[in-house]
Amino acid sequence: MAAFGPRKAQRLARADGSRKGGLDERAAPVVRLLNGQSRFCTTSSCSGRLVLVQGRAADADSFEIQKKGCIWLLVTHEPCSRSEVMTALEKATGDVVLKFEPFVLHVLCQELQDAQLLAVRSTHCLEVPLSHRGKLMVSEEYIEFLIHVANQKMEENIRRIDRFFKCLELALKNSVSANNSLEKPEKHCPVYLHRRKRKTIQQQGVHPPPRGPPSEELEPEDDVENSLDIFAEIMI
Template identity: 70%
Template sequence: MAAFARRKAERLARPDPSRKRALDARAAELARLLNARERFCTASSCDGRVIVTDTDGTGIQKKNCTWLFVTHDPCVKSDVMTALEKATGDVVFKFEPFVLHVLCRELQDAQLLAVRSTHCLEVPLSHKGRLMVSEEYIEFLVHVANQKMEENLRRIDRFHKGLELALEAAVPADTLFPEGPEKSHSVYVHRRKRRTAQEHANPSRELEPQDDTESSLDLFAEIMI
């Protein structure tokens, strides 16, 4: 336990290694929420972004990669076209959704945060400096990416609310069960059973179409192992 506390303190004391040198606003709120608990330590995060990158065509995008454009807000076609004017290699248009990497003290803490979502977009636009798609298609991609950005923000809000509820239910295990980690694990099981019993008592609630464990962030408390 002490080793995790030391590692957390060392990590949080480091300068931000991102290009921005600061947390994105929404990710910062979630980082503060988790880092206030001794069982969690955030490692890296991003609110979600649209980026246009240029590579040398080797297929290794993280090496020899130039960022031509990046935004954490909705974009317009002219943003992409301006970026393409600077392209010399293989350009890719991407939408990357919210991501949050968290170090957890114990396995059951990680299980509480077991969330998965697929909400990406990645499309090649040019090859060796030559544009391979029409401007009309680029405008369509921008529209799709902006829709994904809007949905991404809704998911962050749902995740934040759900995380607050789950932490309120689970984190008191530190004081309720001081005997050892096997005791603290039981709080997750008991909370899950109680929630299941409540749902059985109220079977009228139906999941919305997006409420599946692969694509919805507001169900993370439901997929505790």
């Protein structure tokens, strides 16, 4: 797509519209790695966070949090304590939910095969209602338990980001190597050299000497198959 380059440049030139106004430190290496490739463009990211979100008071039969007009009572990208959560809950006047949201990354890709390289999904999240119409509906002991679970998820999330970066870096290098090999088959695949030599001999009217036993020379099809096996191993 010829238009992908200008679209990427235009996208990256925009001002950061996130609440924070800049990249999360832990997400930055992955974002920079992808944007350094001509075929990718990141549009938004979050390294993972724990939030207390207050929505408008719901009906008695529903505990749905309204996203529009919601208030963030607490947001942190680090493990937090019970005291931080309880202090934030004191300001609650509506329905409050405690959430842990893992690392998320949205990326524009030039080709379908580029998107397939990045296809990763996770269910590493947590969402629990805590209060209704400003009234706390669970015990402080339960809140402490939830925070412990959320902090464990945060620590695992940090490890996953590091693992994802290393795997992505390796996959991109292997992808470039595979493309380079496929673009220059005559220099790297013996079957083409063999065919060209045989064609030259036939044109000159020279009969080649008898071949040795079959085990002394691979058939062209065998060479191609072995070459393709190399690329099968790099897919993730």
